[in-house]
Each structure stands twice: as C-alpha cells, then as structure tokens.
Amino acid sequence: MAGRGIFITIEGPEGAGKTTQARLLHEHLRDRFPVVYTREPGGTAIGERIRAMLLDASNTAMAPLTEMLLFAASRAQFVAEVVEPALQDGRVLLSERYVDASIAYQGFGRGLDVELVRRVNEGATRGVMPDLTILLDIDPAVGLRRARQTTGKEGRPGHGDRLEQESLSFHARVRAGFLAIAHEEPDRIRVVDGSRAQGVVHDEVVRLVEGFLGARGWRASDSS
16 A cells, blocks of 8 residues: 555544544554554653643643643644654544644633634644544533543543543533534534444444545555
8 A cells, every 4th residue: 555644533522432432443553554543642651751741630730821832832742753654654543632632622612812723723734634534423411421430541530630620611611613614624524423332333333434534535455
C-alpha cells in the first residue's frame, strides 16, 4: 500500500465509552490493517506529562486559557511525533481525542472564544485534521456517573479526574459543543449513541469505519 494514511478519532463527552470503543476497534482492525492506536492529550513522553498536569484534581487554580494552551502544546508534540509519521508511513492512525475536544471543552465548556481555540489548534497541528471522527454521544448525567466510577484511570473512584469533577452544566455545554461541531461537519463526523450496550455500539462503530475505509479503497489485504 502506498500513499498517505488515514486519521480516525474517537470523541465524546465523559463516560461515553471512548477508551472501550477505541480499544475494541483497534483489536478488530489490527490484524487486517496497519494500525497505530494512541491517545491525547498524551501519546508522547512530553504529552503524558502535560496530561498528568491537566487531569490532576489538585490543580483547581488552572485558568481556562492555560488549560487550552496546555492541550494545544501536548497536541503539537503529538502531531510531530505520532500523527505525521504514521500518516506518512501509510498507516491507519486511531486516536482517542484530538482538536474537537478542545473546541468542545475549552470553547463551549469553559466559554473561551471558539475561533481563538480553533486558531491556536490550527497552529499547533499545522492544520492536520482527522479524516473520520466517531462521536460517541451520551447524556452528561449518565456519562458522568460512568466516568466517576471507572477504575484504573486518573482521579479517585467516585470523584474522577479534574475535568470529570466539573459541574453537570459544564458537561452539558461540552456535549452541546460536540453536537454543534458534528452539525457543522457531517461529512467528517458520525454521531453514535454511546448509551447503548457495548457490543451494539461496537458493531455500529465497526460498520462506519469499515465503510469509510472501503470507500477510500482500503481492504484487509492492504496489511499484507
């Protein structure tokens, strides 16, 4: 296989199942396509250190602009170390979160100027955007209950990380932001109901991704 790779992101409010669905999708694709699976903020040594700072519940004094710039800094490193090399190598890059998250969280959620968030991130990413985004949608109240009880991640069980500890109204604005982005970019973003059973959601995600890859001329034999 030659040419540029494919960039796919999984997005959504807290508790929508991004990590679970991204891992399941990776398991489904990895023996059939050359896949790189990653996450952000993070995905690089520098990015993981920034991630820890961003999600640390003790950082209550962090200003919204600081938060947005830290996400963008992590993302700039992510694009340089992970995204561009994977795409240049002709791989399928699968990432949990990317620019849409900053527009939803820092723009709609925090109330920063959305165009400012877009401009900063355009500079940080050098304009590299996903080819396909799966937006897992869920009611914020349901999602937060899920997220705050999840073990093995940042934050104390029952409380969650710094962002998960934000108010329900904040997370409602975030969800509205994601849906607004999806409305603006229907050709890139596919909205999936993340409140359903894990297997049902996975089946729909696989159908959407395989349909997209097939339309781009990617077949399972491409991994050989």
